[in-house]
Amino acid sequence: MEEFDYLDEGEVYLDSACQSLRPRCVIDAVNKYYTEHNSCGERVKYKWGVETDEKVEEARNLVLKYLDLKPKKYTVSFTLNTTYGINLILSQIRADAFSKIMTSEIEHNSPFLSSIAFHERTGLPREVMKRNEDGSINVFDYDFTDAVVVINCASNFDGRKLLNIKEVVKAVHKAGGIIIIDAAQAMAHSVDILRGVEVDAICFSAHKLYAPSLGVIVWRDELDAKLVRGFVGGGMVDDVDKDSYVFSSENKEHRYTRFESGLQAWGEIIGLGVALKWLMKLPKSAWRNLENNYTELYEYLNSSAKVHFVNHEANPTMSFYVESLDSHLLGSALSRENVMARTGYFCVHYYLDHVLKQPPLVRFSLGLHNRPEDIDKVKKVMEKIIH
């Protein structure tokens, strides 16, 4: 694809689940900000600042459009990454408004550890739910009464999705709970599962969405009543007295400031807006190319008796180990052939190591930049290594 023409021939990048490659239009937009209107947003009156403000506002609107959520009910705030977003919310949740915290066994350390920290801070009980092989949760097995639920809607080791997300959200809300979705993996290639679903908050990382390094919190305005004030500073207030202040977020127009303390990454926010426009305009052939690539690679590897997958089906993200071959050594061998893939437990230590008792794994995570030639190359290299 033209947008990734900076990739050298023979360079195969298979780590999109960590950071997707950035299309040229995104890189150009960030450069443009730094070279043409480098200015602080939301405070300055000179013309560079006006241009920054327009583009930052556009990016906020595009996030809601991409997720098919209504601006009347939801607000978009920027932060550092998914981990920071989840921690920021959990660290400010009022313990007296809830009875427990629930997460699931297949989580990345980001929600997994922050749910432990929540339990330690509040003393509220913590429960780890099971996930089926297809990623769904058996809602009738759990009591969601007044619970804070924090779970992913797509995993980072095999891409399994929270297939019954609507049923889970309904059950949690009916029982008086709230649900925070870790959408770090869903946003780039599985956003359909999330579109229009009215959860309480969605946290994701723009760097896994073909955009610059940035975190995003999309949150329902009603969540505000369940939060204490915790992490505060510049850019968040309308007035300050000796011992008190007036939060700007009390005003719908400035609600996003609730989680935005201090200056933001304006150029990166603008880059996110451009990435979303690019994604929403991609031709069907780009998605078909991705599907063909990951299906072919999965089927090829799965046909070898020596390859053991965690995946139960083809997905752009796939994890496996090869019998009698240390995954880290395999990763280094792949790297010598210019194939870039991850090895280990990908921050899912509890599930992959302690529940499934897998050895360290190899993860191939494909993206829209991958060419059919990449797959031919990986197949050839794997053939050489395995046999």
Ligand SMILES: Cc1ncc(COP(=O)(O)O)c(C=O)c1O
């Ligand atoms: C499902 C999931 N959640 C959370 C994270 C944490 O993302 P970040 O490191 O950008 O905070 C990741 C990162 O890989 C992830 O895949």
